[in-house]
Amino acid sequence: MKVKISDLCFAYGKKGREILHGINCEFHENSMTAILGPNGCGKTTLAKCINKINIPSSGDILFDDKSINEYSRHEIAKMIGYVPQFSNARLVGTVMEFVLLGRRQFIGWSVRDEDIQAVAEVLEKLHISDLSEKNYGELSGGQKQKVLVARALMQKSEMYLFDEPTSNLDIKNELEIMNLGRRIVDEEGKSVAMVVHDLNMALHYADYVVIMKDGNIVKEGSSRDVITAETVKDVYDVKTKIEDCGYVNPFV
Amino acid sequence: MKNKEQIAADYRKLTGKKVRIIILLALGLAGVFIWGMSVGGSDLGLGKVFQAIGDFFTGSENVTTAERYIALDIRVPRVIAGMVAGASLALSGLLMQGIFQNPLVSPYTLGISNAASFGACIAIVSCTGIASVIIQPILTPVLAFAFSVLAMLIVFIIAKFGGQSTKTLVLTGVAIGYLFASLVSLIKYIVHTDSLPDLVYWQMGSVANTRWYEVYIMIGTLAACFIISLILAWDLNIMTLGREEASALGVNFKRIQTVTFIMTTVLTGVTVSFTGVIGFVGLVAPHITRMIVGNDYRYCIPVSALFGGLLLLAADTLAKIVIAPAELPVGIITSLVGVPFYIFLVLRRNKNV
Numbered sequence: 001m002k003v004k005i006s007d008l009c010f011a012y013g014k015k016g017r018e019i020l021h022g023i024n025c026e027f028h029e030n031s032m033t034a035i036l037g038p039n040g041c042g043k044t045t046l047a048k049c050i051n052k053i054n055i056p057s058s059g060d061i062l063f064d065d066k067s068i069n070e071y072s073r074h075e076i077a078k079m080i081g082y083v084p085q086f087s088n089a090r091l092v093g094t095v096m097e098f099v100l101l102g103r104r105q106f107i108g109w110s111v112r113d114e115d116i117q118a119v120a121e122v123l124e125k126l127h128i129s130d131l132s133e134k135n136y137g138e139l140s141g142g143q144k145q146k147v148l149v150a151r152a153l154m155q156k157s158e159m160y161l162f163d164e165p166t167s168n169l170d171i172k173n174e175l176e177i178m179n180l181g182r183r184i185v186d187e188e189g190k191s192v193a194m195v196v197h198d199l200n201m202a203l204h205y206a207d208y209v210v211i212m213k214d215g216n217i218v219k220e221g222s223s224r225d226v227i228t229a230e231t232v233k234d235v236y237d238v239k240t241k242i243e244d245c246g247y248v249n250p251f252v
Numbered sequence: 253m254k255n256k257e258q259i260a261a262d263y264r265k266l267t268g269k270k271v272r273i274i275i276l277l278a279l280g281l282a283g284v285f286i287w288g289m290s291v292g293g294s295d296l297g298l299g300k301v302f303q304a305i306g307d308f309f310t311g312s313e314n315v316t317t318a319e320r321y322i323a324l325d326i327r328v329p330r331v332i333a334g335m336v337a338g339a340s341l342a343l344s345g346l347l348m349q350g351i352f353q354n355p356l357v358s359p360y361t362l363g364i365s366n367a368a369s370f371g372a373c374i375a376i377v378s379c380t381g382i383a384s385v386i387i388q389p390i391l392t393p394v395l396a397f398a399f400s401v402l403a404m405l406i407v408f409i410i411a412k413f414g415g416q417s418t419k420t421l422v423l424t425g426v427a428i429g430y431l432f433a434s435l436v437s438l439i440k441y442i443v444h445t446d447s448l449p450d451l452v453y454w455q456m457g458s459v460a461n462t463r464w465y466e467v468y469i470m471i472g473t474l475a476a477c478f479i480i481s482l483i484l485a486w487d488l489n490i491m492t493l494g495r496e497e498a499s500a501l502g503v504n505f506k507r508i509q510t511v512t513f514i515m516t517t518v519l520t521g522v523t524v525s526f527t528g529v530i531g532f533v534g535l536v537a538p539h540i541t542r543m544i545v546g547n548d549y550r551y552c553i554p555v556s557a558l559f560g561g562l563l564l565l566a567a568d569t570l571a572k573i574v575i576a577p578a579e580l581p582v583g584i585i586t587s588l589v590g591v592p593f594y595i596f597l598v599l600r601r602n603k604n605v
Contacts, residue, residue, distance in 0.1 A: 053499045077502025088494035090353045093546040096263050101490050104501050109485070109550070116263055120256035129254040133262050155501070 001064055001079060001158040001191055003027040003050060008059035010042075010049055019045045021215045022059065027159070027208075032185045032192040034202035034223065037212035038236055043195045044085065046212070047163050050193070052076045078105050081155035083148050083162045089136065095147050098136045099123065102154030122150045127176070141168035149177060160184060162194040166201070174198075178205045199240075203227050211235055270551040273544060277558040281335065284562055288331040288569040289323075293577055296322050325464070333462035334568040334582070335561040336470045337527045342537030342560020343474070344519040346552055347481060349538055350492050351512045352418045358535035359520035361422065363429025365531075367403030368524040370432045371395035372454050373439050377447045392454065393466070393525035400521035403428050408513065417495075421513075456581035457530035459568055466526045473522045477515045478557060484508060485549040492547065532586045533560050536594050563590060 008023040019042050027033045027050075035043045048054040050061060052068055061068040063079060071079070081102075092098050099119045100111065107115055123129040126146050131139065136147060145168050152160060162181065166174040181192045182205055196202055202209055202223055209226040211218045213235045219226045232240045254262070290298035296319055303314045304323035315323070344359040359365075375395045379388035407428050411421040440448065481488065487508050490498045495505045520534070537560035538552070545551045567585040574580055 048496070051500055053496045073499060073504055074502040077500065080500075082497075082500040084497060084500070087497060088353070089492060089497065090494075091350060091355060091492045091542065091547050093548055094266070096259070097489075097546065097548055101486075101493070101501060104486060104490060104503070107486065109483075111263075111267075113260065116260045117256060120259040123259060124253070124256060127253065129256075129259055132254060132259045133266065 002029045003159065003191075003193075004062040004065075005046075005050070006060050006062070008046075008049060008056050008061065010045055010054055010056045018057070019215050020049070020056075023215075023217055025210050025217050025220050027191060027193050027210075029191055030185060030189050031207040032181055032194065032205060033208040033210060034206035035193060035195045035210050035212065036197075036199065036202055036227075036235075037218075041212045042215040043212055044163055045215075047082075047161050047193070047195055051080055051082050051161055053082075074105065077155060077157075079158050081152035081157040081160040083152045083160070083165050085163045085167065086141075087136075087144065087148055092136045094133050095123070095128070095136055095139070095150075096132045098147060099150045099154055102151035105155065118154065119150075122153045125153075126150050126180070142170065142173055145169060146173065146177070149180070157190075159191045159193065162192065164195050164197065166196070166198075174201070181205065199227055199232065266546075267551075270545045270548075270555075274551065274554050274558065277555060277562060281558055281562045281565070284565050284569065285331055285335060288334065288565050289327050291569050291572050292322065292327050293572070293579075294322050296327070301327055326461075329462050329464050329467045330459055330568070331565060332467050333459040333470065333527065334565040336467065336474050337459055337523045337530065338533050338537070338564025339557040339561040340470065340474045340477075340519045340523045341530065341534035341564070342541070342556045343477060343481065343553065344516045344523075345534035345560075346538035346541065346549075346556040347488070347512050347516050347519075350488050350549065351509050352422055353492055353494055354418070354422065355539060355542075356535075357422060358531075359516060359523075360529070360531065360534065361429075362407055362425025363403050363427075363432055364400045364517065364520045365524055365529045366429045366432035366436065367399040368396040368521065369436050369455055369529060370439075371397070371399030371525075372528070373436050373451055376450045376454065377439060377443045380447075396525035397521045399432070400524060401517060403432060404513070404517040404521075418509075453581070454528045457528035457583035458581055459527050459530075459564070460579065462526060470522055470526060473518055474557075477519050478553065480511070480515060481553050482550070484511070485553065488512070488549040489547070528583075530564065530583045530586060532583070532590045533564050536590050537563055540594065 004026050005023050008020055009018060010020040011018040023046060035046065037043050045054060049056050052073060063071065096119060099122065100107070100115065103115055103118065120129065123132055126149060128143065128146050128150065131143060136144065139147065145165060149165055166177050169177065178201055181194060184190050184192050206223045208221065209223040210220045211226055211231060218235055219231055229240050229242055232238060286298065289301050300315055300319050301323040304320045307314055307320065308324060341359050348357045348359065349355050372392045372395060375388055375391040379391060407421065407425045410424045440451065487503050490501050490503045491505065491508055498505045538556050541552050541556040541559055545555050564582065564586060567589055568582045570589065571580045571582045571585045
């Protein structure tokens with residue numbers, strides 16, 4: 001699914017401070033796009049606009065050339081699987097019950113065997129099947145993050161929106177989630193948009209990069225074109241050197 | 253690592269346990285129901301009560317008119333009212349805790365009880381002489397209900413201006429509650445002392461002397477809200493994730509919040525108008541429910557309703573026994589019995605974790 005954002009502005013409340021100032025960018029079909037930028041630049045706000053959690057003050061978002069306003073919340077949930085930075089969930093039950101919620105669009109009133117099988121498959125895929133009957137509230141930060149990914153995968157959507165899915169993960173789990181994102185694109189032919197902080201991860205895994213600063217898009221394009229020493233200096237005010245160290249992609 | 257079959261088996265095992273708990277609670281409630289029917293101010297035994305019920309259906313006359321009156325117009329409506337009021341308060345509390353993502357809210361947190369008390373207060377102090385016998389029994393619940401709905405409307409309208417966030421709703425509700433509480437105090441302060449005992453008694457809550465039409469209204473309200481909330485069970489599950497995640501999963505947060513808000517208002521409003529303020533059940537029954545069956549609303553709703561009914565009915569039956577032939581207000585018993593039991597469960601749960 002192709003997502004095109006045009007002149008998108010967003011502010012909290014009618015008189016609130018504007019967070020996004022006329023964003024124009026595109027998320028390509030069958031590809032992984034990394035959303036980069038310093039803290040507080042509006043990455044999460046943008047992600048929430050794409051997901052219709054935030055309603056923009058002006059501008060439009062097109063899913064395959066059809067405006068977001070023409071889709072119901074229910075339809076958007078079928079199109080976009082969302083992994084928030086963290087969950088505000090309270091009063092939730094076991095991991096199994098928590099992940100089942102992601103299947104809301106497919107589930108009847110009672111839980112059928114195929115629903116349980118679908119959850120079990122995803123838990124296995126993410127190597128967290130041992131947690132199935134644990135209480136979500138008792139998990140570690142990293143485990144919670146993987147469970148959130150599992151819940152989003154249950155949405156079986158055409159696009160996945162990951163908001164810093166690896167911020168609490170160790171390097172092994174981080175690579176696992178990044179590889180998973182890659183597989184969603186390469187094997188299932190879907191698209192992934194991922195808010196990340198690690199420039200190397202973006203260079204290594206993403207096909208495209210959108211880089212933001214102060215609620216604006218600074219640059220977008222293929223990851224190699226966008227992540228340059230000049231852009232990093234301009235956006236983060238950090239001096240870097242990008243080196244080719246024999247791998248497929250260079251390192252910052 | 254567990255495999256798929258083990259995961260499925262674990263889940264099925266847990267749901268099986270939940271179903272068994274529902275059956276057990278239903279049996280327990282039936283037991284307490286029969287116990288409740290056997291106890292009362294007169295020494296009418298259980299056999300006679302059953303005979304009176306049998307007479308009602310068959311048209312025969314095995315009991316005297318007085319016995320029939322005691323059985324069918326005092327005992328039976330009282331136990332049904334106790335059960336239904338308990339279930340309604342528990343369901344209302346469960347729904348509120350879910351949509352507000354806050355385990356500390358209860359049907360009374362949003363000021364419903366204070367608003368209802370104010371309505372009852374006006375009815376009680378304005379009816380004097382003959383009016384207090386004829387008009388007051390009808391005017392009290394009507395005004396109590398009207399004011400609880402009015403209070404919730406005020407809360408909802410104010411919260412709407414504040415973006416209808418759950419925090420604004422709870423805070424506005426608490427504030428409106430205080431407003432009505434001080435209005436009640438004001439009336440108590442200036443009114444003639446003759447009406448005060450009636451008002452104090454009403455505020456303590458009781459299911460005694462419940463009339464059949466009141467029972468019918470309570471059953472109708474409970475049945476409607478019970479069915480609607482069961483239909484919405486999955487959406488209610490998702491609502492506990494908060495607005496953003498619920499929206500991302502395709503749930504219309506505001507719509508479900510509004511429907512649930514209306515249900516809790518009507519449930520609590522109807523119950524409180526007929527029974528007065530019976531505390532604790534609405535806070536604790538949902539809590540205990542979550543401890544024993546977790547947070548899946550498909551199971552929480554029936555368990556909470558059954559448990560609330562059981563708790564209030566058992567408390568009301570004890571209220572009839574403890575200082576017989578006199579009676580204690582049921583609200584006192586629900587707290588006296590409920591608090592230690594609740595603390596016991598909290599401690600036991602912490603030990604297990």
